[in-house]
Amino acid sequence: MKFPFLIHLIVLVTLASALKAEDELTPIGAEKQGNMDGSIPDWTSGLVDIPKGYNRKKPDVLPNPFAGEQPSYQINHKNLQTYQHLLSDGHAALLVDNPDSYVINVYPTHRSAGYPDSIYQATADNVGNISLNKGGSGLKNYQNGVPFKHPKSALEVIWNHITRYRGSSVRRKVASATVQEDGRYTLIKNEGQVSFSHSLKGADDNTLFYIKSRIVEPSRMAGDVLLVHETFDQLKESRKAWVYSAGQRRVRRAPDFAYDSAVPFTNGFVVADQVDMFNGAPDRYDWKLLGKKELLIPYNNYYLYSKKNRYKDLLQAGHIDPKYVRFEKHRVWVIEANLKKNARHIYGKRVFYIDEDTWQISVIDYFDGHNQLWRMGEAYALYFYQEKIPLYASEATYDLQSKRYVVLGMSNEERKSIDFGIKAKKRDYTPTAIRREGR
Numbered sequence: 217m218k219f220p221f222l223i224h225l226i227v228l229v230t231l232a233s234a235l236k237a238e239d240e241l242t243p244i245g246a247e248k249q250g251n252m253d254g255s256i257p258d259w260t261s262g263l264v265d266i267p268k269g270y271n272r273k274k275p276d277v278l279p280n281p282f283a284g285e286q287p288s289y290q291i292n293h294k295n296l297q298t299y300q301h302l303l304s305d306g307h308a309a310l311l312v313d314n315p316d317s318y319v320i321n322v323y324p325t326h327r328s329a330g331y332p333d334s335i336y337q338a339t340a341d342n343v344g345n346i347s348l349n350k351g352g353s354g355l356k357n358y359q360n361g362v363p364f365k366h367p368k369s370a371l372e373v374i375w376n377h378i379t380r381y382r383g384s385s386v387r388r389k390v391a392s393a394t395v396q397e398d399g400r401y402t403l404i405k406n407e408g409q410v411s412f413s414h415s416l417k418g419a420d421d422n423t424l425f426y427i428k429s430r431i432v433e434p435s436r437m438a439g440d441v442l443l444v445h446e447t448f449d450q451l452k453e454s455r456k457a458w459v460y461s462a463g464q465r466r467v468r469r470a471p472d473f474a475y476d477s478a479v480p481f482t483n484g485f486v487v488a489d490q491v492d493m494f495n496g497a498p499d500r501y502d503w504k505l506l507g508k509k510e511l512l513i514p515y516n517n518y519y520l521y522s523k524k525n526r527y528k529d530l531l532q533a534g535h536i537d538p539k540y541v542r543f544e545k546h547r548v549w550v551i552e553a554n555l556k557k558n559a560r561h562i563y564g565k566r567v568f569y570i571d572e573d574t575w576q577i578s579v580i581d582y583f584d585g586h587n588q589l590w591r592m593g594e595a596y597a598l599y600f601y602q603e604k605i606p607l608y609a610s611e612a613t614y615d616l617q618s619k620r621y622v623v624l625g626m627s628n629e630e631r632k633s634i635d636f637g638i639k640a641k642k643r644d645y646t647p648t649a650i651r652r653e654g655r
Contacts, residue, residue: 377577
């Protein structure tokens with residue numbers, strides 16, 4: 217199935233108009249002003265007031281600041297043509313393929329995202345001082361903040377996503393599921409910890425972050441631990457990874473886990489560079505910046521994230537139950553990545569839609585080697601207002617051919633599922649450390 221979405225590029229603004237004057241931009245480079253009809257409001261520092269009912273002792277329980285709102289309108293397969301210019305090809309395909317169950321509920325837009333002042337200052341300091349390595353595989357002189365407040369190329373936008381601020385050291389408990397065509401699924405639960413190099417004493421120069429993750433369910437896999445040192449320039453130095461096997465009780469170096477290496481337990485629906493929507497080296501693709509446009513994307517998904525929901529309620533045959541997902545209209549950067557001649561990857565083309573207020577990838581359309589729409593990925597944006605950190609509530613990849621999908625990073629049923637205040641040291645991210653944790 218293929219929709220002529222990208223043919224209608226008349227809705228894209230030119231790069232010249234996208235590069236606004238400094239005083240017209242937010243501190244991280246989005247357009248302050250809303251759109252002409254007011255459906256996208258002005259940015260006014262994000263969600264400043266913490267909603268009533270928030271308890272700092274329960275940082276993973278977020279009262280919904282927009283709980284009283286109802287959808288402004290609903291899109292289904294019958295009125296798709298009216299709204300198709302606001303949808304990605306993948307979302308249009310989901311509507312057509314699931315006429316009896318899939319809808320898109322569109323709510324009022326809230327530009328809720330903001331960041332700590334230190335990130336704003338670092339972003340200002342980066343202007344004119346950060347550059348791409350040869351070939352765009354890494355950054356020069358980068359420490360923190362948004363590297364390219366005024367991006368002039370697709371790779372600069374992608375690096376804004378890869379390096380976006382997600383806190384310092386964070387611990388999370390999450391569940392993931394591969395949902396079969398008939399709705400059956402098996403949960404994989406992990407406890408993970410990540411530390412970004414800007415906050416970790418003694419961090420290696422070419423390292424972006426350190427992460428470790430231990431499987432806690434199902435019991436047959438419990439105790440296995442993965443450790444990754446994520447490098448900036450992965451052509452200069454590939455990511456380092458180790459695995460502790462609870463069954464063998466030993467640590468071994470993991471094979472090269474990059475590009476289209478399959479992520480375990482996802483039936484091949486998710487590959488290495490899809491995690492976090494995109495990560496790793498960009499060298500196998502030619503990248504094209506198409507401009508900016510208005511798009512309906514998952515946003516402010518406090519209801520989807522709520523501890524009141526059970527996984528069995530969210531996960532249904534074909535797709536997540538759409539009543540839990542909130543869509544809003546936002547401006548996004550549009551990037552097209554085409555596989556280079558003689559390069560290898562399962563995706564021949566990817567089209568990225570990146571939220572201007574967070575630099576987070578919101579939606580991706582994946583095409584096969586014959587330029588046919590194959591899969592669609594969406595990330596459910598959520599703003600942790602108490603920490604001033606935009607993150608994902610979870611992310612999903614839909615296989616539009618097999619009618620199966622994968623959801624990563626759910627935390628609805630996990631107790632104390634996130635902790636932003638952990639104290640971490642570099643020695644926490646060593647093979648010795650994961651051997652100890654596995655035991």
